Amino acid sequence: MSWLTKLLPPKIKREQGVQRRASLPEGLWSKCPSCEAVLYMTDLENNQQVCPKCGHHNRLGSRQRLDLLLDGEGRFEIGAEVVPVDSLKFKDSRKYPDRLMEANQSTGESDSLIVLQGAIKTLPVVAAAFEFDFMGGSMGSVLGERFVRGVQVAVEQKMPFICITASGGARMQEGLFSLMQMAKTTAALTKLSEAGLPFISILTDPTMGGVSASFAFVGDVVIAEPNALIGFAGPRVIEQTVREKLPEGFQRSEFLLDKGAIDMIVDRRDLRDQVARVLALLQKLPAAA
């Protein structure tokens, strides 16, 4: 512990409700991984973990994401009762249940997707957010089922569905079951469309593999956070295959916008307002005051 941290009263060291991220150094000060500016933690928190100097978006946990997106009141969690099983008795260097347990201990979550029914500026929605720190936000059976249950609630209650992705892709420990979640999650969205309800897909760093190549890009509106890594194959795999250097900014949000793959890039600090505006337009509701 540095002399500075020792001097601080415990209350300031940890803001209540905000989980400390493993990627951020502890204490009062933080160094931006992008511009290396030394930042006051409170400033960073006030800026939703976006660097006030350079705009670098640090990764966020799923609950923090949903906290920032949704109104404070009237939230219900969907699908929390669904929890993982080790159906293949999968074992690599470690057993799958051990990995699950460790992920559970470090994140406090039972799998990598949290789904909440709530509202954005009083407009009712169902919103799902990936927990990247839970096994790389990988998509397995539980994620697929929670996603589908979320969509079903949205259809039944006639609400838009929003999903914020952060994932390395499919969960290998569930073998082909994980691949099938791509088909399952995406198929569920056909019901949302039939009901005339919007699906807003928000892609954050990183959104790769089976998550990118399933529901992520079938959003009615696809939004990305600045400089997020988004793509199907990982940059290293591509580099090894084509044996050439990847272009500058390859698979980043700005690159995708330029290639016509996404609708817009939205700064996290404007995201809630922007999503509310888009939803109001799609649902032919009056503009918010």
Next chain:
Amino acid sequence: MKTSFLDFEQSIADLESKIEQLRYAQDDSAVDISDEIERLEKKSAQLTKEVYGKLTPWQISQVARHPQRPYTLDYLSLIFTDFEELHGDRAFADDHAIVGGLARFNGQPVMVIGHQKGRDTKEKIYRNFGMPRPEGYRKALRLMKLAEKFGLPVMTFVDTPGAYPGIDAEERGQSEAIGRNLYEMAELKVPVIVTIIGEGGSGGALAIAVGDVVQMLQYSTYSVISPEGCASILWKSAEKAPEAAETMGITAQRLKTLGLIDKIVSEPLGGAHRDHAAMAQSLKKSLQEALKQFDGMPTADLLATRYERLMGYGRFKEQAVG
């Protein structure tokens, strides 16, 4: 065509080459050794049966990738008639890693779509080793929508190491192309019969594999990632591919037990590559049975059943929330 043998088939290869020598000797020999040849042929068949009776998942994935294994175009000429190949995605290019078009199956018009690998180096490059780019999936989707418009059943043949991991593929929206297919196939208003004929590699396979019947040839594989890929990520060494193949569950047998596929189509002794015609016969019979199920089935029922199947994928448990 001379059979090429895989590493684990060494004993069969040795015996076969001995038979070959004897046959050669027979030609200019006064002594009749045909009995001996026959005896050895029987022995070879027995040996093949034994070897193939206990293949490991890793060995099966070698058979699935066998260079002489029948590909989509082989089945097209052996099973179908009147094939009219249709090209292009109408937006960018014609992807040679996916072929498709109209054809007759027992006289009935159908749409056939499948991955296509190449045999020699030149053709392998032309087919991009069976790894599609976005325009391949978009062509496939275009053909499926065409089939839907004219009420033709769709038969897909899956055989790909996976989607092409290239710069251009990413630039043109690989992710969107695959995702779009998954979405559209979930509600395509005609029957879709999927057969994994070789390698069912990940998203590149799934993009034409959402259907009403999913069957696998006996020695084909279907997986979320290649055994080598899985090994290099989880074990940090591609050498562990055999272990990865074992634990991931990639074989027809294992996937049938897990309820992820409907049916296993048996292959001729020693694998499909040993006898293309026999393989095609076996596959044709199976396709026939699959297609018959949808005779006169109302579209609403077809779609409801498919949706239920898709929603049923996954293993988890439910517990009270604390």
